[in-house]
Amino acid sequence: xxAAESRRPILAICASLQVLGERxxxxxxxxxxxxxxxxxVTRPRGSRAIGELVERPLLAGLTHLLTGFENHGGGTTLGxxxxxxxxxLVVGVGNGSVEDSLEADDSSSVLYEGAVQGSIIGTYLHGxxxxxxxxxxxxLLAEALGVNPGELAEIEMPLVERLRSERLEGLAWKxxxxxx
Amino acid sequence: xxxxxxxxxxxxxxxxxxxxxxxxxSAMARTGRSRATAPSLPRRPAPDWEITEVFExxxxxxxxxxxxxxxxxxxxxxxxxxxxSAQAIAAAVVMGVAPLRAxxxxxxxxxxxxxxxxxxxxxxxxQFRRLAKNPAGxxxxxxxxxxxxxxxxxxxxxxxxxxxxxxxxxxxDFTPLRELGARRIIASGERAADLAVxxxxxxxxxxxxxxxxxxxxxxxxxxxxxxxNYTAFRDLKKEIEAARAKRExxxxxxxxxxxxxxxxxxxxxVPMAIPATQPFSVRGQ
Numbered sequence: 001x002x003a004a005e006s007r008r009p010i011l012a013i014c015a016s017l018q019v020l021g022e023r024x025x026x027x028x029x030x031x032x033x034x035x036x037x038x039x040x041v042t043r044p045r046g047s048r049a050i051g052e053l054v055e056r057p058l059l060a061g062l063t064h065l066l067t068g069f070e071n072h073g074g075g076t077t078l079g080x081x082x083x084x085x086x087x088x089l090v091v092g093v094g095n096g097s098v099e100d101s102l103e104a105d106d107s108s109s110v111l112y113e114g115a116v117q118g119s120i121i122g123t124y125l126h127g128x129x130x131x132x133x134x135x136x137x138x139x140l141l142a143e144a145l146g147v148n149p150g151e152l153a154e155i156e157m158p159l160v161e162r163l164r165s166e167r168l169e170g171l172a173w174k175x176x177x178x179x180x
Numbered sequence: 181x182x183x184x185x186x187x188x189x190x191x192x193x194x195x196x197x198x199x200x201x202x203x204x205x206s207a208m209a210r211t212g213r214s215r216a217t218a219p220s221l222p223r224r225p226a227p228d229w230e231i232t233e234v235f236e237x238x239x240x241x242x243x244x245x246x247x248x249x250x251x252x253x254x255x256x257x258x259x260x261x262x263x264x265s266a267q268a269i270a271a272a273v274v275m276g277v278a279p280l281r282a283x284x285x286x287x288x289x290x291x292x293x294x295x296x297x298x299x300x301x302x303x304x305x306x307q308f309r310r311l312a313k314n315p316a317g318x319x320x321x322x323x324x325x326x327x328x329x330x331x332x333x334x335x336x337x338x339x340x341x342x343x344x345x346x347x348x349x350x351x352x353d354f355t356p357l358r359e360l361g362a363r364r365i366i367a368s369g370e371r372a373a374d375l376a377v378x379x380x381x382x383x384x385x386x387x388x389x390x391x392x393x394x395x396x397x398x399x400x401x402x403x404x405x406x407x408x409n410y411t412a413f414r415d416l417k418k419e420i421e422a423a424r425a426k427r428e429x430x431x432x433x434x435x436x437x438x439x440x441x442x443x444x445x446x447x448x449x450v451p452m453a454i455p456a457t458q459p460f461s462v463r464g465q
Contacts, residue, residue, distance in 0.1 A: 050344065071345050126347045131377055159380050162388065163373040 004037050007119040009143040013129060017115060017122030018042040018074055025074070038122055039079035040115045045096045048073045053092030053125060054168065055113045057136075058084055061149065064135045065089070067167045068125030070113075072096070076124075078115055085114025085123050094124065119143065132167065134160055184270045185227035186263030229270045231262060238427045242266055248279040253287055254427075256444075265289075315351045321407050322356035331399045332362045334379070335369035335392040335408035335416065342410050346374050354382035364399060368392040369412040393419040397443060 003010055010020075018024040021040035026032050029044075053070045057063070066086055075096030078084060087110060088094040094113030114123035121140070123129060130137040134157065135149075142149040233241040239253035240262055254265055265286040272282035325332065334357075338344045357365070357379075367376040367386040376388040389395040393416055396404055408416060420441065423429040432440040 069345055069347070071347075126345065128347065128350055131350075131381065157377075157380070159373070159376045159388070163377050166373045 001035070001037070004118060004120060009140045010037075010120045011129070011140060012038070012120060012122040014070075014072055014124055014126065017124065018076065020120065020122060021076070021115075022079070038115050038117050038120055039081035040076050040122070041079070042074040042076045044073055045075035049075075049093035049096050049124075051092065052167065053094065053113065054089045055086030055092065055094065055125075056089055057086040059086070059116055059121070059139075061139055062086075062135055064133070065168060066123075066125060066129075066136065067132050067164060068123075068127035068129050070094075070124040071126060072124050076115065078112075082115040082117040082122075084112035085116050085121060087111070088113050131160065132163065181225075182229070182270050182274060183225045183227045184263075184267045185230040186266050229266055231266055234262065237425050238262075242269065242283065244270070244273070244279055250280055250283045252283050255287060255289060315348050318352045318407070319356075322354070322360075325357075325360060325405050325407075327360070329360055329403070329405050330363045331402065332357065332360070332364070332405045332407065333366045333368050333392055333395045333399070334375060334386070335395070335406065335412035336367075336372070336375045337370045337409060337412040337415070338374075339370070339411045342412075346371050349375060349378045352378075354379060354384060358382055358384045362405075366395045366398065368395045369408065391419070392416045393423070396441065 012020050017038065017040070019034050020038045021034040021042055022036055022038075023031055023034050024042035025044055048071070050071045051069070053066075053068050055066045057066055070092060077097040078095070084095070086094075092111070092113070094111040095115075114121065114125070116122070121136075125133075127133070130140075138149045138152055142152060145152075228245050230243045231240050232243045235241075237253075239251055241249065242252050243249050252262075252265065252269075254261055268286050269279065269282040272285070273279050277285075336342075336346065336349065338346050365379065365384055365386040367373075367379055367388045368390065369375065369392060370390070372388040372390050376386050379386045387398075389398055392406065392408060392412060396406070406416070420429065420431060420439070423443075424431050428444060430442045430444070
């Protein structure tokens with residue numbers, strides 16, 4: 001609560017995302033009040049969402065595709081104060097709740113993933129999320145340090161690049177940097 | 181003249197019949213089993229001995245004169261050796277050796293100086309295999325690796341039977357593996373890439389080689405510890421068996437978890453012997 005109030009970055013994954021929300025339904029079927037830091041509600045989806053997940057991030061500062069693995073039985077619906085982290089591409093379920101499209105002209109059903117509000121990023125990405133997505137890790141580190149991501153010392157991680165290539169292989173979308 | 185049909189896969193040594201009369205159409209046509217040229221020129225002779233069928237494990241049926249018919253199972257691999265052994269049998273028979281005795285004799289040849297892979301190309305390794313199916317199992321397996329181990333392969337798949345979510349890799353404490361100080365560690369299996377990243381974060385430098393079977397032969401000659409989860413372990417066993425059936429490796433089960441594997445196949449293929457081409461003789465011009 002303190003961290004959220006002082007706007008320090010918080011990464012909430014899977015069950016954490018749910019617990020930070022307004023309420024969720026537990027394994028026993030009871031509705032439980034969450035911490036209310038994220039304007040989201042989670043209910044059982046019926047079927048479990050398990051598998052690879054790729055999304056195009058909607059958060060400013062994130063330009064690389066996000067890749068991970070999801071494994072959740074809950075479906076999360078975002079209220080007006082929360083925005084999705086990304087738009088699901090090709091593989092994955094994401095939040096598991098049909099969202100209203102953010103784009104007025106988008107007529108097809110769009111799947112969204114995650115919830116961003118204040119300094120909190122909630123997501124269903126395992127993988128682990130940070131190991132598979134160095135840009136996300138850099139974003140959080142930069143926020144925590146109060147610097148620009150570009151000011152962080154670079155680390156070469158060819159094994160991570162290889163893993164990302166493998167996980168993103170076969171997708172029509174290639175990674176692209178759209179800024180700097 | 182005794183003719184042995186030993187197989188002639190290499191066709192590029194002679195496209196033209198060098199002794200054909202001038203101005204004749206001298207290109208050789210290899211039509212199926214019989215090389216045909218212009219009607220006046222010689223045809224492929226009918227063989228006295230013939231390799232009639234080659235089986236999946238490399239053994240072959242040999243048909244000889246007087247109805248001799250025997251299955252030959254060599255101790256050395258490769259098409260060239262099959263052809264050579266058929267000719268050796270034919271020669272032995274000419275010199276008075278009974279055909280079946282000659283066949284059994286060639287089977288006992290386990291090495292031919294200068295042509296078989298020498299020690300340098302023979303990869304012998306003792307493989308200690310450990311199956312680990314869950315984080316607790318992985319923790320235990322690491323601690324059971326002998327302290328002076330120099331080479332370790334860790335193989336992880338994520339098929340249904342293994343659990344398709346590889347998050348568990350991050351619940352395993354790989355400190356014991358790091359502290360082992362092995363000279364070479366290879367991350368392998370279908371999820372070699374995920375594993376390599378995990379090991380990197382654990383302070384372990386590992387090469388990533390997807391196939392555990394290939395990884396074994398990428399190691400230096402000597403003992404190799406293999407830690408694998410369920411389907412990676414199962415698939416490695418299958419690959420070893422398949423290679424054994426094809427006579428590419430010899431496998432000795434030294435104990436329930438220890439195999440000695442000797443490979444006859446060098447990793448960079450170098451032709452071992454000149455293939456025996458079909459003898460061809462031209463009479464007259």
